[in-house]
Amino acid sequence: MSQGAKILIVEDDPHIRRLLRATMHRAGHAVVEAADARQAIALLDIERPDVVLLDLGLPDRDGLELIGLIRLRSAAIVIVVSARDDGAEKVTALDLGADDYVTKPFDTDELLARIRTALRHLRTAAAGEPVSIVEAGAVRIDLEHRRVLKDEREVHLTPKEYAVLAELAQRPDRVLSHTQLLKSVWGPAHVERVEYLRIAVRGLRQKLEVDPAQPKLIINELAVGYRLRA
Numbered sequence: 001m002s003q004g005a006k007i008l009i010v011e012d013d014p015h016i017r018r019l020l021r022a023t024m025h026r027a028g029h030a031v032v033e034a035a036d037a038r039q040a041i042a043l044l045d046i047e048r049p050d051v052v053l054l055d056l057g058l059p060d061r062d063g064l065e066l067i068g069l070i071r072l073r074s075a076a077i078v079i080v081v082s083a084r085d086d087g088a089e090k091v092t093a094l095d096l097g098a099d100d101y102v103t104k105p106f107d108t109d110e111l112l113a114r115i116r117t118a119l120r121h122l123r124t125a126a127a128g129e130p131v132s133i134v135e136a137g138a139v140r141i142d143l144e145h146r147r148v149l150k151d152e153r154e155v156h157l158t159p160k161e162y163a164v165l166a167e168l169a170q171r172p173d174r175v176l177s178h179t180q181l182l183k184s185v186w187g188p189a190h191v192e193r194v195e196y197l198r199i200a201v202r203g204l205r206q207k208l209e210v211d212p213a214q215p216k217l218i219i220n221e222l223a224v225g226y227r228l229r230a
Helices: 014-026 037-047 063-073 087-096 108-126 159-169 178-185 194-208
Strands: 006-010 030-034 051-054 077-082 100-103 133-136 139-142 147-150 218-221 225-228
Touching (some): 006 014, 006 037, 014 030, 014 108, 037 051, 051 063, 063 077, 063 087, 087 100, 087 178, 100 108, 139 159, 147 194, 159 178, 178 225, 194 218
Parallel strands (some): 006 030, 006 051, 051 077, 077 100
Antiparallel strands (some): 133 139
16 A cells, blocks of 8 residues: 555645646556545545545635545545644644644655655554554664663653653654643543643653754654654
8 A cells, every 4th residue: 555545635726736746646656636625525435545635725615624524534544735834723633633734835755755654554554453563763662562672771661651652653753733642641631731741751852862952753843742753
């Protein structure tokens, strides 16, 4: 599935659509295109794409609304590709079910890398193969045995530090919003307590990063959430 996937491009700007089409074809993917939300919903049912590249500024409907509709109809990977770079919009998109968020102007190679990563995890999930080992630099995360090694030496984490790391490791290279992490680790009653998450991430960086002041593994997406660079 990592090659030859079907990509639905939902974008009203013909120039960006042409760029995305050429980029996807170069990577060996099949492409279908929609210029508005109405066409996107129709193609979603007919073409059953593996990935949806979604612009938010559509002429007939806000793209944020479309995320929820896609999630009701499809298990496709949803990657928002939008000029909107407001942190609150990114958080909303992720919380509604988007798998990733890329801001325009974008690097085409980075976009392809994110698609490859998402497809790899989709293939693993479809095959029923649980991800048990995740590597990030010199760090190895063994999710099955709840062990974390750095340079082959075991690192002792607090329960909350491990829980945050495990959430990130199960979705490597994807942004998880503050709300998603807080809900998963601390529960729905604590989704406003971002300071809890910051303390846990600070502890993880102290124990896992080469230089905690310049993190390379646990990346902060400003005002949005965190990503594990695996």
